[in-house]
Amino acid sequence: MNVLIMGCGRLGARIAAALDVAGQTVTILDINSSSFRRLPETFQGTRAIGNGMDGPALERAGIRQADAFMAVTQGDNRNYFASQMAREVYGVKRVLCRVYDPMREDIYHAAGLETFSPTSLGAQIMVDMLLTKPAAGG
Amino acid sequence: MYIIVGGGGKVGFHLAQELLQGNHEVLVVEREQTRASAVADDLGENVLYGDCCEVATLDAAGVARADLVCAVTGDDEDNLVMCEIARQRGVPRTIARINNPKNELLFKRRGVETTISATQAVLAQIESELPTAEMIPLLQLHSGLELVEVKLPETSPVVGRRIRDILLPSESIVSLVVDPGGVPRIPSGETRLNAGDALVVVTPRENHEMLREVLIGSTHGLDT
Numbered sequence: 001m002n003v004l005i006m007g008c009g010r011l012g013a014r015i016a017a018a019l020d021v022a023g024q025t026v027t028i029l030d031i032n033s034s035s036f037r038r039l040p041e042t043f044q045g046t047r048a049i050g051n052g053m054d055g056p057a058l059e060r061a062g063i064r065q066a067d068a069f070m071a072v073t074q075g076d077n078r079n080y081f082a083s084q085m086a087r088e089v090y091g092v093k094r095v096l097c098r099v100y101d102p103m104r105e106d107i108y109h110a111a112g113l114e115t116f117s118p119t120s121l122g123a124q125i126m127v128d129m130l131l132t133k134p135a136a137g138g
Numbered sequence: 139m140y141i142i143v144g145g146g147g148k149v150g151f152h153l154a155q156e157l158l159q160g161n162h163e164v165l166v167v168e169r170e171q172t173r174a175s176a177v178a179d180d181l182g183e184n185v186l187y188g189d190c191c192e193v194a195t196l197d198a199a200g201v202a203r204a205d206l207v208c209a210v211t212g213d214d215e216d217n218l219v220m221c222e223i224a225r226q227r228g229v230p231r232t233i234a235r236i237n238n239p240k241n242e243l244l245f246k247r248r249g250v251e252t253t254i255s256a257t258q259a260v261l262a263q264i265e266s267e268l269p270t271a272e273m274i275p276l277l278q279l280h281s282g283l284e285l286v287e288v289k290l291p292e293t294s295p296v297v298g299r300r301i302r303d304i305l306l307p308s309e310s311i312v313s314l315v316v317d318p319g320g321v322p323r324i325p326s327g328e329t330r331l332n333a334g335d336a337l338v339v340v341t342p343r344e345n346h347e348m349l350r351e352v353l354i355g356s357t358h359g360l361d362t
Contacts, residue, residue, distance in 0.1 A: 050319045053215060055240055056334075057319055077191055080222075081215035081244075088247040103193035107223050111248075 004029065004066040004092075006052035006082050007073035011098065011118075013038035015070060020045050029061045052082040055089065068094035076104050083113050142167060142204045144190035144220045145211030146177040149235060153210060154181055165199050191219045201227045209250075210235040221250040272354050273346070276338070283309075284343050288353045292333040295355050302327030306352060307345035314338035 001024045005012050008030035016028045017040050026045030029052050030036065036047045050057030052071065063069065069086035071079035079097045086092040097113045099105040105117040139162050143150045146168030157164045158181065166181065167190040168174040174187040188195035190209065201207070207224040209217035214237050221232035225248075233251045236242060245252045277285040290297055296304050301312055315325045318334035331337070341349050 048319075049321055054238075060319055075215070077213070077215040077219045081218050084218070084248060085244055089244055101192070104191070104219070104223075107193060107219075107226055110226055111222050 001025070001067045002062070002065050003027070003068045003070065004058075004061055004063055004086075005070045005072065006030075006079075007071065008035035008038055008047075009072065009074065010038065012070075012072040015072065016045060017043055027062050027066075029057070053078060053085070055085065058082070058085060058090065063090045063092065066090075066092050068092065068096070070096045070098075072098045076101050076108075080104075080108050080111075080113070083108075084111070087112060139163070139205040140200070140203060141165075141206045141208065142190075142196070142199055142201060142224070144207065144209040144217065145235075146170075146173050146185065147210070147212060149210040150208075151177050151180070153208060154184065158184065167195060167199060191216050191223070193223055196220070196223055196227065201229060204229050205231065207232045208235075209233070212237055214238055214241050218245065218248065218250065221245075222248065225249060273350055279340070282342050282344075283340055284346075285313075286339050286341060286346070286349070288337045288339055288349070290331060290333055290335045290337065291354060293355055294331075294333065294353060296331050296353055297333045299331060300327065301325050301329050301331065304331075304352065306339075307341065307348040310339055310341040310345055310349055312337050312339050 003019055003024055003026050005016050005026065005028045008028050012028060016026050019026045020043055027048055028045060029048045029050055031051050033049050048061035050061060052058060063086060069083065069092045071083045073079055076099050079099065083095045083097040087095045095113055097108055097115050099108055099115050099117050100119050102117050102120040105115045109115045141157055141162050141164050143154050143164060143166045146166045150166055154164050154166045164184050166177055166185045167188055168177060168185060169189040171187055174185055178185040186199055201224055207221060207229050209220040211217055217234040221234050224232050233253060234245055236245060236252045236254055239254050242252055272289050272291060274287045275284055276287055279285060312325050314322055315329060316322045316336040339349065
């Protein structure tokens with residue numbers, strides 16, 4: 001699968017590395033070249049510099065060949081905007097969007113995106129940890 | 139009509155003023171406190187301090203009963219999100235200011251009416267029509283040399299050619315090529331030029347016009 005990832009933060013870099021190890025074709029796009037330091041040295045994929053909300057930059061990063069697009073920058077609205085560009089303008093089949101704000105997640109999801117909110121999932125996991133699991137050592 | 143305006147900058151403020159004079163019920167949502175209170179000085183109670191992309195803020199503004207939402211912040215992504223929230227809350231009509239004219243298609247696909255900001259439209263016009271916009275003097279060097287930036291239009295005769303194959307005016311050197319994505323390269327003779335590349339060229343001042351002719355093409359834009 002050909003995957004384009006927008007945002008090389010901690011999450012983006014980890015996703016890129018994991019997909020790369022899994023044998024997928026990965027391009028990671030970030031506005032800032034220094035963000036690529038988060039990628040492991042063994043990363044085989046492509047690093048592209050550009051603004052993911054800009055059509056020409058997405059095209060240079062190969063969005064027309066992408067089977068999947070993942071928006072994982074720090075900005076919920078930026079992720080939404082780029083995801084809808086991928087879906088509506090470039091017809092990418094799978095579009096996954098990270099959203100911090102759980103209320104906005106509902107809106108984005110209803111607008112046709114596959115969404116992931118680390119806030120609501122993280123909260124649920126931590127509550128479960130505290131209430132249902134025994135204390136781990138340390 | 140009940141109209142919610144997202145963004146209390148210059149555009150939002152004047153829009154709200156006009157709408158109030160037309161006897162509409164208007165609420166401006168502005169997320170910067172100083173700007174929100176400045177707008178409130180003029181518009182009184184018709185301002186809500188908050189983020190117009192927050193679902194909770196828009197619900198508090200009574201978005202579900204709004205007849206129209208106008209998203210006029212300076213950020214296209216914020217405008218798109220505000221209109222999407224409004225649409226899902228049942229607002230029958232949404233209008234967004236788009237700051238980058240290239241984004242028009244996306245807004246249309248999402249069912250948002252658009253208006254291009256006048257400033258942007260004028261700038262885009264200037265950039266595409268005026269020859270001066272394609273050749274910008276950057277710095278005067280000693281002994282009559284100058285550093286200029288030349289942005290290659292699609293119609294440039296050197297697009298697709300290698301630097302070694304281009305006959306530049308004497309004492310002119312292409313010292314840097316910045317591609318449309320903003321990535322700089324130090325060019326060699328083998329470097330091929332593309333439309334949208336910005337070249338930084340060292341050239342004697344008297345060779346300006348020759349350089350323009352070689353890199354941009356003659357009389358480009360002068361016949362309008």
